[in-house]
Amino acid sequence: MPPPQFQHLFQAPTGTRDFYPLELARLRYIQDAWRRVSIRHGFDEIDGPTFEHLELYTVKSGEGIVSELFSFQRFSGEKTYALRPEFTPTLARLYSAKANSLPRPTKWFWQQNCFRAERPQRGRLREFCQWNCDIIGDDAPPQRADAELIAVCVELLRELGLTPEKVKIRISHRGAIETMLKVRGVAEETLPAWFFLLDRVGRISNDDFLSEATKLGMKAEVATGVLRAMAMSTPFENPTTETFLSEHVGGRGPEYFKALFAELKGAGVADWCVLNLGIVRGLAYYTGMVFEIHEASGKERAIAGGGRYDTLIELFGGPPTPAVGFGMGDVVLSLVLKDNGLFPDDKKLAGQLGLRPDAFVLSNGTDEAEAAVGPVVAMLRRAGLHARRSYKASKNVGKLIKDATSAGLGGGGAKWLVILESAGAATVKDLDSGQQHPEPIPIGQLAGFIKG
Amino acid sequence: MPPPQFQHLFQAPTGTRDFYPLELARLRYIQDAWRRVSIRHGFDEIDGPTFEHLELYTVKSGEGIVSELFSFQRFSGEKTYALRPEFTPTLARLYSAKANSLPRPTKWFWQQNCFRAERPQRGRLREFCQWNCDIIGDDAPPQRADAELIAVCVELLRELGLTPEKVKIRISHRGAIETMLKVRGVAEETLPAWFFLLDRVGRISNDDFLSEATKLGMKAEVATGVLRAMAMSTPFENPTTETFLSEHVGGRGPEYFKALFAELKGAGVADWCVLNLGIVRGLAYYTGMVFEIHEASGKERAIAGGGRYDTLIELFGGPPTPAVGFGMGDVVLSLVLKDNGLFPDDKKLAGQLGLRPDAFVLSNGTDEAEAAVGPVVAMLRRAGLHARRSYKASKNVGKLIKDATSAGLGGGGAKWLVILESAGAATVKDLDSGQQHPEPIPIGQLAGFIKG
Numbered sequence: 082m083p084p085p086q087f088q089h090l091f092q093a094p095t096g097t098r099d100f101y102p103l104e105l106a107r108l109r110y111i112q113d114a115w116r117r118v119s120i121r122h123g124f125d126e127i128d129g130p131t132f133e134h135l136e137l138y139t140v141k142s143g144e145g146i147v148s149e150l151f152s153f154q155r156f157s158g159e160k161t162y163a164l165r166p167e168f169t170p171t172l173a174r175l176y177s178a179k180a181n182s183l184p185r186p187t188k189w190f191w192q193q194n195c196f197r198a199e200r201p202q203r204g205r206l207r208e209f210c211q212w213n214c215d216i217i218g219d220d221a222p223p224q225r226a227d228a229e230l231i232a233v234c235v236e237l238l239r240e241l242g243l244t245p246e247k248v249k250i251r252i253s254h255r256g257a258i259e260t261m262l263k264v265r266g267v268a269e270e271t272l273p274a275w276f277f278l279l280d281r282v283g284r285i286s287n288d289d290f291l292s293e294a295t296k297l298g299m300k301a302e303v304a305t306g307v308l309r310a311m312a313m314s315t316p317f318e319n320p321t322t323e324t325f326l327s328e329h330v331g332g333r334g335p336e337y338f339k340a341l342f343a344e345l346k347g348a349g350v351a352d353w354c355v356l357n358l359g360i361v362r363g364l365a366y367y368t369g370m371v372f373e374i375h376e377a378s379g380k381e382r383a384i385a386g387g388g389r390y391d392t393l394i395e396l397f398g399g400p401p402t403p404a405v406g407f408g409m410g411d412v413v414l415s416l417v418l419k420d421n422g423l424f425p426d427d428k429k430l431a432g433q434l435g436l437r438p439d440a441f442v443l444s445n446g447t448d449e450a451e452a453a454v455g456p457v458v459a460m461l462r463r464a465g466l467h468a469r470r471s472y473k474a475s476k477n478v479g480k481l482i483k484d485a486t487s488a489g490l491g492g493g494g495a496k497w498l499v500i501l502e503s504a505g506a507a508t509v510k511d512l513d514s515g516q517q518h519p520e521p522i523p524i525g526q527l528a529g530f531i532k533g
Numbered sequence: 534m535p536p537p538q539f540q541h542l543f544q545a546p547t548g549t550r551d552f553y554p555l556e557l558a559r560l561r562y563i564q565d566a567w568r569r570v571s572i573r574h575g576f577d578e579i580d581g582p583t584f585e586h587l588e589l590y591t592v593k594s595g596e597g598i599v600s601e602l603f604s605f606q607r608f609s610g611e612k613t614y615a616l617r618p619e620f621t622p623t624l625a626r627l628y629s630a631k632a633n634s635l636p637r638p639t640k641w642f643w644q645q646n647c648f649r650a651e652r653p654q655r656g657r658l659r660e661f662c663q664w665n666c667d668i669i670g671d672d673a674p675p676q677r678a679d680a681e682l683i684a685v686c687v688e689l690l691r692e693l694g695l696t697p698e699k700v701k702i703r704i705s706h707r708g709a710i711e712t713m714l715k716v717r718g719v720a721e722e723t724l725p726a727w728f729f730l731l732d733r734v735g736r737i738s739n740d741d742f743l744s745e746a747t748k749l750g751m752k753a754e755v756a757t758g759v760l761r762a763m764a765m766s767t768p769f770e771n772p773t774t775e776t777f778l779s780e781h782v783g784g785r786g787p788e789y790f791k792a793l794f795a796e797l798k799g800a801g802v803a804d805w806c807v808l809n810l811g812i813v814r815g816l817a818y819y820t821g822m823v824f825e826i827h828e829a830s831g832k833e834r835a836i837a838g839g840g841r842y843d844t845l846i847e848l849f850g851g852p853p854t855p856a857v858g859f860g861m862g863d864v865v866l867s868l869v870l871k872d873n874g875l876f877p878d879d880k881k882l883a884g885q886l887g888l889r890p891d892a893f894v895l896s897n898g899t900d901e902a903e904a905a906v907g908p909v910v911a912m913l914r915r916a917g918l919h920a921r922r923s924y925k926a927s928k929n930v931g932k933l934i935k936d937a938t939s940a941g942l943g944g945g946g947a948k949w950l951v952i953l954e955s956a957g958a959a960t961v962k963d964l965d966s967g968q969q970h971p972e973p974i975p976i977g978q979l980a981g982f983i984k985g
Contacts, residue, residue, distance in 0.1 A: 091626055091850055094614055097582035099627055102641075105580050120888060121914045123921040125942050128557050130549035130660055131583065131616075131646055132603070151584070151614075153605035155650045162546055162603075164583075174543055175551055186924055189554075194583055198607045208582055219924060225907070232911055239915075347904075348911035398543055436572060452799075455677070459684055459800035462573045463691075469575040472638055472671060490577050 096199075096207025102490050106430050108210065111241070111411050111418075112192055113434065115212040118237045119190035122229070124214055127189045129171035135161040137170045140396065141366060151198050164196035167408065168213050169390075170397070176217055177399030186219035186226065195410075204382040204413045215406030223389060224337065226405050227370045228344030234374060234385055234407060235350040241414075242423040245353045248384065251314060252341070252372045253360035255388070257326075257334035261310060261358060265303050273365070280363040282311055311359035317342040322356055341370065366390045370405070376417050384417060385409035427491030439466040440531055441485035441495035442507075446476035450501040457501060457524060464528035469495060486512055497531050548651075548659025554942050558882050560662065563693070563863050563870075564644055565886065567664040570689045571642035574681070576666055579641045581623035587613040589622045592848065593818060603650050616648035619860065620665050621845070628669055629851030638671035638678065647862075656834040656865045667858030675841060676789065678857050679822045680796030686826060686837055686859060687802040693866075694875040697805045700836065703766060704793070704824045705812035707840070709778075709786035713762060713810060717755050725817070732815040734763055763811035769794040774808055793822065818842045822857070828869050836869060837861035879943030891918040892983055893937035893947035894959075898928035902953040909953060909976060916980035921947060938964055949983050 093099045100108060119126070132153075138146050152163040165171065168191050176187065192212040201207055214233050219226040231250055238248055262275055278293050285293075287308060294304035315322050317338065326335040338356060345351040362371040369389030376384065387407025394402035418424050431437055442458050444450035454470055461468035469488050471481045478500070486494040498510040506521040509530065522530050545551045552560060571578070584605075590598050604615040617623065620643050628639065644664040653659055666685050668678040683702055690700055714727055730745050737745075739760060746756035767774050769790065778787040790808060797803040814823040823840030827833070839859025846854035870876050883889055894910050896902035906922055913920035921940050923933045930952065938946040950962040958973040961982065974982050 091630060093582050094584060094586060094612070097584070099582070099623075099630075100580040101627065101631070102577035102579055105578050108580075109578070121917065121919045123890070123919070125554035125888075126557050126561070127554055128552040128560075130545050130551070131648070132546060132549070132660075134546060151605055151607055153603055155603055160546070171551075175553065178543060178551075179553070196583070208584075220926070221924065229907075232914075236915060344907065347908040349908070349915065350911075436577075438575070455681075455796065456799040456801070459802075462684075463688060463801065465573065467573045467575070472673065474672070 094207070096201035098206065098208070103427060103430075106427075106434055106436070106490060107415065107424055108411060109434055110424065110430055111414060112210065112212075114237060114240050115190075115192050115409070118233060118240055119212075119214060122188075122214075122233045122236070124188045124190035124233075127172070127175060127191055128193060129168070129175060130165075131194070132162040132164050133171060133174075135163040137174065138163055138166065141170050141173075141393065143365070149197050149199060151196050166195055166197050168193070168195070168211065169215075169393070169406065169408075172213070172215060172406075173393050173397035173399070176394055176402070176404075177397045180218075180394070180399045180402065183218070187217045188215070189217070190214045204416060206412055210411040212409045212411075213406060215404060217394065217404040217406075218402050219405075220403075222340065223369055223403065223405070224341040224344050226403075227389060228341055228348055228350075230387065230405050230407060231345060231354065231372060232348040232350045234409070235348075235353045237409070238353070238374070238384075241418060243417070243421070247377055247421060248353070248374055248417070249314075249377055250350075250354045250372055250374050251357035251360045252354055252370065253356070253358050254334060254337060254370050255362075255367050256369060257337070258358055258361065260334055261307070265299065265307065267297075267299065271297055276361060276365075277363070279307075279311065280361045282308065282359060282361075311357075314355045314357040314359070316355055317345070317351060326356075337370075362386060362388055366393050366396075368392055372407070374409070376420075381416055382413050384413050428493035429491075431489055431491035431493055436490045437467070437493055438469045438489045438495035440468045440497045440499050441470070441488045442468060442499040442501065443471040443478070443481045443485065444476075444501045445508075446478060447503070449504050451476075453501050453504040453524075457499070457507070457527070460524075461528055461531070464532070466528060466531055499527065499531075546659070548653035550658065550660070555879060555882075558879075558886055558888070558942060559867065559876055560863060561886055562876070562882055563866060564662065564664075566689060566692050567642075567644050567861070570685060570692055571664075571666060574640075574666075574685050574688070576640045576642035576685075579624070579627060579643055580645060581620070581627060582617075583646070584614040584616050585623060585626075587615045589626065590615055590618065593622050593625075593845065595817070601649055601651060603648050618649050619647055620645070620663065621667075621842075621858065621860075622849070624665070624667060624669075624858075625845050625849035625851070628846055628854070628856075629849045632670075632846070632851045632854065635670070639669045640667070641669070642666045656868060658864055662863040664861045664863075665858060667856060669846065669856040669858075670854050671857075672855075674792065675821055675855065675857070676793040676796050678855075679841060680793055680800055680802075682839065682857050682859060683797060683806065683824060684800040684802045686861070687800075687805045689861070690805070690826070693870060695869070695873070699829055699873060700805070700826055700869070701766075701829055702802075702806045702824055702826050703809035703812045704806055704822065705808070705810050706786060706789060706822050707814075707819050708821060709790075710810055710813065712786055713759070717751065717759065719749075719751065723749055728813060728817075729815070731759075731763065731811075732813045734760065734811060734813075763809075766807045766809040766811070768807055769797070769803060778808075789822075814838060814840055818845050818848075820844055824859070826861070828872075833868055834865050836865050880945035881943075883941055883943035883945055888942045889919070889945055890921045890941045890947035892920045892949045892951050893922065893940045894920060894951045894953065895923040895930070895933045895937065896928075896953045897960075898930060899955070901956050903928075905953050905956040905976075909951070909959070909979070912976075913980055913983070916984070918980060918983055951979065951983075 135152050150163040154161045195211045196208050216226040291301050291304050345354055360373050367388040368391040371388030373386040374384040385407050389405040391403045444454050458468045458470045485498045488495045494512050498512050500508045505524055508521050510517040587604050602615040606613045647663045648660050671678040743753050743756050797806055812825050819840040820843040821841030825838040826836040837859055841857040843855045896906050910920045910922045937950045940947045946964050950964050952960045957976055960973055962969040
């Protein structure tokens with residue numbers, strides 16, 4: 082054992098994870114679904130550096146972000162870098178650099194790791210995997226791209242076995258929230274302070290909220306109305322929603338939500354969505370629709386969040402460009418899938434990921450057959466088959482067959498058992514049906530036989 | 534445009550890369566092959582944190598590594614971390630932690646990004662992608678796992694279209710090099726200095742080599758013999774190889790190489806391999822066979838490198854465990870594929886990666902059909918099809934059809950063109966054959982029809 086001062090070396094750093102094969106398979110299961118759903122919806126994948134110039138993040142989020150970053154400087158003459166806490170600044174940089182030659186709209190997805198220098202908590206780690214989809218530069222009214230993006234989220238959730246009863250897409254709109262505040266007498270210049278406050282609702286007590294609202298110049302009974310409006314979570318089709326919107330929101334809010342709902346309905350995802358003005362999304366750059374996906378009980382953090390950011394591309398040197406996007410992490414999603422028993426069992430998981438061995442090769446124990454195991458396995462692999470072998474010195478065929486039936490990740494066993502009878506021929510057995518092929522197969526025909 | 538002091542923000546940091554969709558597709562093409570070949574050879578995938586405690590790297594490589602690391606400290610009370618320059622220390626940590634419950638041998642693969650704080654050069658970046666395969670704890674004589682690992686490399690190269698004429702696996706052995714030095718009078722205690730010197734052969738002039746060898750106490754004519762032995766690169770089957778080995782190496786070297794060659798021949802990969810004692814591998818932890826893969830002209834850096842490291846697992850707190858592994862980066866491999874014209878063209882690449890759209894949907898221009906585009910596309914996607922659409926306001930069907938024939942990454946076009954004639958029926962055309970289906974397809978049957 083290592084001396085005590087080295088003990089910490091033998092653990093992953095705080096808030097990061099080690100992935101042994103089965104744990105990694107569960108992450109790959111999620112990532113495969115992310116990728117499949119992205120491609121199906123016409124998104125192209127992009128990627129960028131794992132670290133960027135620190136200022137790329139402060140340009141967007143202000144100096145406050147620095148305390149949440151892992152930052153470093155390599156050479157004293159060089160700039161300071163930071164591990165990416167999110168991908169959007171990189172995406173904005175990539176889009177801005179080629180804005181004029183990119184299609185309208187450009188639809189990009191991304192999945193990689195992000196880093197946040199925070200104290201780890203349930204659902205929040207220092208390193209995690211994130212999936213982003215963004216629609217940039219769509220020239221139609223915003224509800225078309227907004228709804229298409231929400232539909233991507235729904236199809237991902239559906240693909241993983243979730244249902245509208247288990248998760249909800251809570252949709253809000255920065256403009257609608259602004260109007261809701263303005264009709265209650267809030268002045269333009271205090272809006273940032275108000276958004277900062279609204280974003281903390283649920284994490285601070287109602288009394289604290291009312292006291293802060295009073296400091297911002299709003300009467301307590303009016304502020305209580307704000308809290309009530311934010312707490313209301315209602316299906317779009319509910320007849321009270323329209324009344325609610327015209328009473329609490331006004332302006333163009335009702336019109337936008339009506340158009341968005343028509344799009345969501347057309348895409349077949351409206352039953353997953355509710356209107357909820359309580360969704361604020363702290364980040365300052367959202368300009369229109371914002372949404373979060375939550376487990377219905379509300380006990381976990383958000384599974385995903387996103388919204389419209391029509392001014393960000395310009396901030397990064399590009400032309401004025403409408404854009405909408407979301408990010409979904411693997412950590413909360415994994416908790417929700419686990420709590421709902423939605424991960425396939427280990428055998429099925431390995432099968433779905435294409436990890437089940439096609440063949441498990443052993444010898445009948447003679448020297449000639451034993452010496453042929455390596456070459457036969459190599460030949461099967463070259464033919465494109467996933468072939469495993471016994472590495473044991475044991476010649477107890479019974480025991481070795483047991484290894485074949487539990488081979489591969491998850492212990493599901495190989496499809497075919499191959500027992501070399503000599504260097505030239507093998508007995509083969511279908512391990513699913515238990516059926517042994519009546520005659521030995523010549524080695525030269527083995528790969529073709531197994532491929533069917 | 535941003536002010537000059539922000540210009541650097543709009544470029545990726547030195548030595549890192551931005552990946553637009555086609556560039557990323559070329560990386561994914563390599564990574565897919567890495568994954569496919571690993572799985573076929575019975576390796577299970579693992580992963581670990583992107584950064585580790587700094588000391589995890591100095592334990593293995595000494596303090597000298599620190600200058601090549603991106604390191605940082607988050608909170609003053611916390612340890613110093615470093616971005617991983619390689620994965621082997623993490624692998625050793627993972628194996629050591631569960632050594633007693635893991636199968637013998639354990640076969641793991643890994644592919645992720647690594648980071649080196651060096652000045653970027655051709656073939657060497659600050660962030661790059663790497664593929665590792667390791668066989669840990671095989672109880673048979675070393676040549677079995679050594680040859681299996683080399684076979685994995687060969688199958689990857691073959692899969693990507695390379696041939697034994699274009700790339701060579703240069704194989705050496707730390708013990709053989711030691712013996713070669715010792716029979717020339719080198720003392721045990723100067724071996725580390727000698728390995729440091731030998732590792733620089735090719736990067737320093739022969740004169741500098743001879744002068745340093747003399748300083749280490751070897752006569753110039755003997756040192757010239759060392760250079761000659763290192764320069765000799767010979768097929769294993771060459772009759773001079775045995776003579777060479779017994780003259781220059783002695784000890785158990787010839788016996789090991791003979792056994793290794795038999796294994797390589799059995800696996801069908803011997804024609805890719807040459808014996809070359811010039812391969813030293815600077816890293817101190819190798820204990821047996823070492824190898825590198827080089828483009829035949831020798832003009833690029835190594836495509837891959839690896840070897841046996843039988844003492845490393847113990848260094849990380851595990852039991853004494855034989856192990857052999859290699860790492861292959863994406864940067865040099867990409868250059869070699871590009872120089873040899875081995876990347877598929879953009880259309881084929883997209884097809885091979887499963888990125889070709891199944892359907893491209895547009896309307897005949899009527900309001901009813903136009904309104905149905907979104908819902909029909911959503912329906913096709915839900916059925917698992919990759920469906921794209923026209924986002925243009927244009928109703929010029931001729932122009933829109935042109936978009937369909939160039940849709941998708943690489944501009945290969947969709948498989949099927951779907952023109953909605955109403956909300957209920959569509960004309961469909963096979964864009965490969967140019968054949969239009971004689972009758973409109975009812976929307977409810979569209980997904981089934983396209984799936985065939």
